[in-house]
Amino acid sequence: MTIDADVIVVGLGVGGEFVAGRLADAGLEVVGIESALVGGECPYWGCVPSKMIIRAANTLAEARRAGKLAGHATVEPDWSIVARRIREEATDDWDDTVAVERFTGKGGRFVRGRATVTGNRTAVVGGQEFRASRGLVLATGTQPAAPPVDGLAGIPYWTNHETLEATEAPASLTIAGGGAVGVELAQAFARFGTAVTIVEAADRLLPAEEPEAGELIGKVLRREGIRVLTRTQLRRVSHDGRDFTVHLDGTGAVHSQHLLVATGRRADLKALGVAAAGIDDTQPFIAVDNHLLVADGVWSVGDVTGAGAFTHVAMYQARIAASDILGQAHEPASYRALPRVTFTDPEVGAVGLTEAQARSRSVTVQTAVSSIPSSSRGWIHGPGNDGFIKLIADAGAGMLIGATSAGPAGGEVLGALAVAVHARVPVAVLSQMIYAYPTFHRAIEDAITQLSLRRPDRITVRAIVVRGVLPVWACFPSLQSVCAVFRMPVRGSGQPDDLG
Numbered sequence: 001m002t003i004d005a006d007v008i009v010v011g012l013g014v015g016g017e018f019v020a021g022r023l024a025d026a027g028l029e030v031v032g033i034e035s036a037l038v039g040g041e042c043p044y045w046g047c048v049p050s051k052m053i054i055r056a057a058n059t060l061a062e063a064r065r066a067g068k069l070a071g072h073a074t075v076e077p078d079w080s081i082v083a084r085r086i087r088e089e090a091t092d093d094w095d096d097t098v099a100v101e102r103f104t105g106k107g108g109r110f111v112r113g114r115a116t117v118t119g120n121r122t123a124v125v126g127g128q129e130f131r132a133s134r135g136l137v138l139a140t141g142t143q144p145a146a147p148p149v150d151g152l153a154g155i156p157y158w159t160n161h162e163t164l165e166a167t168e169a170p171a172s173l174t175i176a177g178g179g180a181v182g183v184e185l186a187q188a189f190a191r192f193g194t195a196v197t198i199v200e201a202a203d204r205l206l207p208a209e210e211p212e213a214g215e216l217i218g219k220v221l222r223r224e225g226i227r228v229l230t231r232t233q234l235r236r237v238s239h240d241g242r243d244f245t246v247h248l249d250g251t252g253a254v255h256s257q258h259l260l261v262a263t264g265r266r267a268d269l270k271a272l273g274v275a276a277a278g279i280d281d282t283q284p285f286i287a288v289d290n291h292l293l294v295a296d297g298v299w300s301v302g303d304v305t306g307a308g309a310f311t312h313v314a315m316y317q318a319r320i321a322a323s324d325i326l327g328q329a330h331e332p333a334s335y336r337a338l339p340r341v342t343f344t345d346p347e348v349g350a351v352g353l354t355e356a357q358a359r360s361r362s363v364t365v366q367t368a369v370s371s372i373p374s375s376s377r378g379w380i381h382g383p384g385n386d387g388f389i390k391l392i393a394d395a396g397a398g399m400l401i402g403a404t405s406a407g408p409a410g411g412e413v414l415g416a417l418a419v420a421v422h423a424r425v426p427v428a429v430l431s432q433m434i435y436a437y438p439t440f441h442r443a444i445e446d447a448i449t450q451l452s453l454r455r456p457d458r459i460t461v462r463a464i465v466v467r468g469v470l471p472v473w474a475c476f477p478s479l480q481s482v483c484a485v486f487r488m489p490v491r492g493s494g495q496p497d498d499l500g
């Protein structure tokens, strides 16, 4: 017998759970279907456990910096502590009872199983048909995508699941993929003592972000003893029952205890059966409009829409879709000021367009870069102060259209830049703002000053500062007037940029 409801939500990850909960709260009859764990990737195999590992790894790194700052510290990494935290505090040993009750407590009807779409308002789970009067929401996320590498299929390589369930840090780990997930986990495992090799096909790590960000993270990872291979392809992979051998083009082979494949994610639209709802299942993702509508009576949110594989995107879309289904007024979705953070140390936060993306559009692009180590706070911070602020402005409009903030608190500093891009705050206004001293975000002012002075792209003086030439300059009073021309302070020995 068919079960009727107002709305069927397929996939109760962060996006689906939010929509289902909002609609149930509003009094609709909602069926929520989940094949794995309610909450999805983020709390069990994504954001939360990975950030717990990063928090632990950064604590080790800070302790190791003590010798340069505070005294003597010896740290003995112990993976079992973070593994226990993940198991007990974050995931309830990968049990979603609490999350299921969160949904059913709102009046939702929970169904455990894998759904197949059978029409615009119908889905089937294990032979049971569900029919919705208002609509169907597809929030099925993505799964790890394995590259077509000879030998990979059928061998026990790790995805994010096995990696974040690990009960010990491996002696050695090869990571295929130098995107956010790959670099975050590479640094974290290395700080726990794992010998890490990271293999990336592009010419730099974090290829989707600014080149400066990838170069910075490559430099930092190499400094921490990680083998970083860019412009390198996996040719063949094998497993002898104990260790992995990864054959690379040009650079021989790498042997390691484990292999993590972090080369991207994919949605399986054919398996979901979306064609039955008139949705093109040959596309990589479900195409949504800016109300998250896909077809008559079908909405979709989260990673499966391809709008940005982030929890905050899934939740943003979920809010809009829920309002749309409820017939409530809402702003259409816009990804113009999409923020994202790679939680390496230094963190890399970015919002809006990169310089390359901006230059491919018909706007007059102006850029500015300031250095964190030569800002007051960066200089005070000392060890671990790598970073920069890069601003991308539409010179005609006098507004920021993109920014990157890399540094010890790069993800937090991003907040100010995200407001500027989102709210279209004019550069002239940003240049009048008072930036608290000595904060990391004060380095924004230094870059804003470059823009508001309408200097040419990439002020070369900044590069001089970054390379550490400035302290030498300061020894020669005659050169101090040169610094003054560029509004660079020359007091003290550290020469922060933001005291002028």
Ligand SMILES: Cc1cc2nc3c(=O)[nH]c(=O)nc-3n(C[C@H](O)[C@H](O)[C@H](O)COP(=O)(O)OP(=O)(O)OC[C@H]3O[C@@H](n4cnc5c(N)ncnc54)[C@H](O)[C@@H]3O)c2cc1C
Pocket (backbone or CB within 6 Å): 010, 011, 012, 013, 014, 015, 016, 033, 034, 035, 036, 037, 038, 039, 040, 041, 042, 045, 046, 047, 048, 050, 051, 113, 114, 115, 116, 139, 140, 141, 142, 160, 181, 272, 301, 302, 303, 304, 308, 309, 310, 311, 312, 313, 314, 343
């Ligand atoms: C290692 C890692 C770290 C990450 N870190 C961050 C971070 O720091 N910040 C950030 O913003 N994002 C991060 N992400 C991305 C984030 O986890 C995703 O963007 C987010 O989980 C997407 O939510 P979603 O609801 O679209 O999909 P998911 O969370 O993937 O949920 C989809 C759900 O649908 C279910 N499902 C699929 N098909 C069916 C079906 N046919 N029937 C029933 N159920 C189905 C799945 O079981 C799953 O539970 C990270 C991801 C990874 C892998």
